[in-house]
Amino acid sequence: MDVWITALDALTTLFSVGHFSYLLLGVFVGLIVGILPGLGGLAGLSLLLPFVFGMEPSQALAMMVGLLAITTTSDTFPSVLMGIPGTSGSQATVMDGFPMARRGEAARALSAAFGASLFGGVFGALVLSVAILFARPLILMMGFGEQLMLVLFALTMVGILTGSHPLKGLAACGVGLIMGAIGFATSTGELRMALGQTYLYDGFPLLIIAIGLFAIPEIFEILAQKQSISSSTQQQKLGRGIGEGLRDVIRHKWLVLRCSGIGALIGMLPGLGGVVIDWIAYGHVVQTAKDKSQFGKGDIRGVLAPESANNAKEGGSLVPTLLFGVPGSATMAVLLGGLVLVGIEPGTSMVQENLDLTYTIIWSLALANIVGTLVCILLVRPISKLTTIPYGYIGPVVIVIVFFAAFQATRDWLDLIALFGVGMLGVYMKRFGWSRPALLIGFFLSKGLEDSVYQAVQIYGFSFLERPIVLGLIAVIVLSVTITFLRARKSPRPDTGQGAATRSVRVHQMAFLLVFAALCLWAFGDALQRSYLARIFPLGASLATGALLAVIAYRFVRGGPEDAIHYDEVRTGEGRRALNVYTLWLVAFLGGIYLLGFVLASGVFVLAMIVYELRRLNWQGAVVAVTVSALLLVLSQVLNLRFPPSLLQPILPLLS
């Protein structure tokens, strides 16, 4: 009964003016950083940390949790409206949310996402309030062997997300595994494939991979079509789908419940981290759906699943954070720092003498989700109007936003170069039908896979395979793979409708494949120089990927002209020219940043590109350009940011 009294006390405290206003402040900041692509809960918390110091603990908690709770909701705006993952936890939402926006159903997609987020968030808070008292033994049961199985389970989702062709999907996953092996090897401390760059010591930043793969290709595609995001015939129904979206949540209530459960559970367990949860939920909905034909083209279920899961995750990952002081995700790690700053040491005390603070956190989580969702739903109508503006205005601004977001990864020049490289990879992967989610999942799980194999074997030898939970998880993995395989065999081959592959298509395909092949060769050569423990993983990954690539290459050459492996979105000379032109624009932007600095170059770039896209110079374009530069300037002052150094910097320190 004491628990209930403490819980109620915490709730009444939270509703006092002081606490509630801090909660709202957190929600407000979270709303903004969530909407800005690239900035998520992590950046928001870092922004608040200086003020947290010395605050009254329960007020600081209300503010920090309020912020965290809302970012996973508001990050849906860029995912759905621009096709840019708002934070690294909302990539899967892009898959179906953005196609819906392009059909003119942005409002429906958004409100469905917010409804699902609300449910997931409150569900997560509920799970947290119960699990905090009972989850200890569960977490203690998840040893290194069990964690390895969780990673393997997450990896099986690749089978569902292979895109237009299974072989290409698996190879893309292999490429992801190889890219994830760049940097320090845990087992020996050796550096792999770092090219002598400190930038690569910790591997590629996840943010760069996520934004590069998903945002740049979409921007190119819409720019090339010279339209607004939602096509003009659909615009009259824009903003009218809010009620429809909320009804979608109710219609698919069991799906939302299941995915919330998945999110909360995986968030709680050690070993996976927050980023793949939305993909696991997405994989789950595709796997269990009877009619899969609309996934990737704007199926509402593809929005509901990841959104409910990634909000429920927050409650789940607070369990290990509070009980053991072990952060369940990168965001939780910052929250943990915040807790220490206000003088709270997480641990068993959180369910004993600090139980009141734990309940403050739980109530804040629930309240912030409710308040935040309401605010977001109010914003749906005005913000979805963005999709009707000609993309000639939006596109250049989005490119600046994307580069700004990428620069937040480590604030190094190489962030921008890496974004460009990964972006190009994404553009051609999209063009030739190589699954980008498969690469991302491979990349993200690479380190976890290698490390947990190493650790499990180091501790148990191979006897970890005899542990009961490990066996149970193996059964789940086998089941998941079997279902995927059986369903794939039953479903009819999708017709790409592209007609026979010409010789020129085959040549282009092969040229891009050689990029991946070169990566494999490089990884293979690098691995040979390492000691046994650091070698085995990249060696295995590059050999397997190389074998897949060889099979694909063979089919490029010998496969019949109707073979789906020849998938190529851009078969006209005109289309290919457009890709090259936009590539040059990005190169020019990078050059501009180097010369003029980020703030000035952004304005100039936006203006120049608007003029190019609209074939005329007008005052609207000038206003947009000046606004972009001014906003960047303000942001850099408020966030204490340094932009990449430029040639002009010594002369005009403020502007560049």
Added chain:
Amino acid sequence: MKSHILAAATTVLVGTAMAGSVQAQDQAVDFDGKRIEMIVPFKAGGATDVYGRFFAGKLSEHLPGNPTVVVSNIPGAGGMPGANQFEARAEADGTTLIAMTVSTQLNWLFEDPAAQFDLKNWRPLILTPQREVALVHTDTGATGPQDIKALQDVELRYADHSVRGLSIFRLLGFDGLGLDVTPVWGVSGGPARIAMERGEITLAFASSAAYRKDYASMVDNGVVTPIFSYGDLDADGNVVRDATFPDLPTYLEVYKEINGKELAGPERALYEMHLQFTGASKSLFLPADTPDAVYDAYVAAIQAILDDPAYAEENARFFGEHRQAVGEQAKANLAQALDLNDELKSHLSGWLKQKYDLDL
């Protein structure tokens, strides 16, 4: 003749001007209206960041002129890009300082090519110790320091962050006690503690803060037991028992008990170096060539923070019971820590290669 007079006059003039500027420095350390940047070469919310922020607000109150102190996080690559940026762009006028952690210093010490800074010339303000203890799981049969001899026959699984860093010194220490240790890299902090609770890991180390937070309850429940502390240094530089664990023998005592002789030779030098490094677990530095007046103003501010009765409770919680090395003391300790000569280094790397087939 004329030119000589001219030269003499110039010398006098320049001399006076220089003397004047030195004098100006002496009297006018005032950061009024200035914005001081504290570089933290790690992510916001991490241990080094928390350390930096602990000081940031208070420095603003205690430095002359009450400047604004802002924290810039430059994360990644073990802190090296942050330290490199500090080296490259920090003006030696007190407007930039850096919060460091021991692993970045060790990267410099072991000559990581990425470490493009000269730590020896930086001016240390304060070194904050994190003294350590070693713990084993009671599944090993050990119930305290008296059972170390028996532990020699047990295969111990030891969790630590990475091969790079203080872990090498710790492994060398275990070897000195004749323990059979299999390292499991990539597991540290909270996850290491949970793995210990599960019994997957049987040997770990903990700083006194981590001990209090994570392990004390497990010791009470009889799941783990501390077997020795690495000791502490008193004001004269002698190794003494850790004040947090007065009943626990130090590594030196245990070594003598097991081997029947005092720890000596390169192992002894490396052990003392390890102690100096745990004594500099977290630290603040000003850039090389910072004028004495500025440096002294900072040292005075930090000393004032440590002595301020208003912070007494907060300080006690934050620093524990160990002596903070400030100013001259920090400089002396750091010099000993960084004094890895070629002989010691080849001893260490030879041992690491032979025992674990790893490169330094």
